[in-house]
Amino acid sequence: MSRSRSMRRRRLARALRQYRATSGMSGEDAAKALLCGSGTISRMENGESSDPLRVRDALRLYGAPETLVDEMVAIAIETRKRGKPDAVRRPYQDVVPKRLAEYYELEDEAQQASMLEGECVPGLIQTEAYARALISTWDSQVPDDEVHRLVSIRMDRQQRLLNDHPLKLRVLLGEAALLTEIGGPDVLRAQLNQLATLADEVPTVRVRVLPFTAGARPALGRNFTILSFPDDADPDVIFAESVTYFVLEDETSEVEKFQAAYNQLWDMAVDEIRSVKLIEEAASRIG
Secondary structure, eight states: OOSSHHHHHHHHHHHHHHHHHHHTOOHHHHHHHHTSOHHHHHHHHTTSOOOHHHHHHHHHHTTOOHHHHHHHHHHHHHHTOOSOTTOOOOGGGGTSOHHHHHHHHHHHHOSEEEEEESSSOOGGGOOHHHHHHHHHHHOTTSOHHHHHHHHHHHHHHGGGGTSSSOOEEEEEEEGGGGTOOTTOHHHHHHHHHHHHHHHHHOTTEEEEEEOGGGOSOTTTTOOEEEEEOSSTTSOOEEEEEOSSOEEEEOOHHHHHHHHHHHHHHHHHSOOHHHHHHHHHHHHHHOO
């Protein structure tokens, strides 16, 4: 069973959605049979509610096998516990929005992250100075102490790249990210030098640059991350963000669209060896 509470909660919610859909019941039908409101069914299927008895009754109603019912009830019981002694608690849970904190927890569980970033270097491979410049200019109202906490979180997450079970990282980087002087020329130069070193020397980090000459392409103007997990029971999760919201998506049809777009972009990009040279050349041209 997956370690993180977020992962277990998502597995439970997905089982509830899938078995209800297979049964042919609508949310309203399920609510009527379970003597609850349709909002309760929606919250259960979004991972926001996990009453064990209601989970058991719902899955039995949908015709799920008893072994799966038992597994999902166990997850429901576990995710409702508070203050579990072996639970890993990271500082970001009290600092960032709920959806973003959930993404970070899933990132801790992931085997691979495939990232698309058009204009800046992704947080997992940012230098501290670059991260600080990016965070502090993103919202001028953020106080200095909060900027410091957010930068610390970003640096903490980077441990996943170099620990005993490193996260495999694929990065598709728009050429604009090599030219945008976030933090000024010195900060950008140091960032590009670090990026080139990681891409060249760390075998679990692969970087490809999407040049301007690639022209129109899938997902133009969008950034997203695909998280993949070691357990086949846990499907890939898509994470996308904007100025005002964060989205986590694990529905198969949506995930497949993002996977197809990412694979097409990976083939359109400059290969890893030439990408490192492009990054080094960009760094050398900074005045």
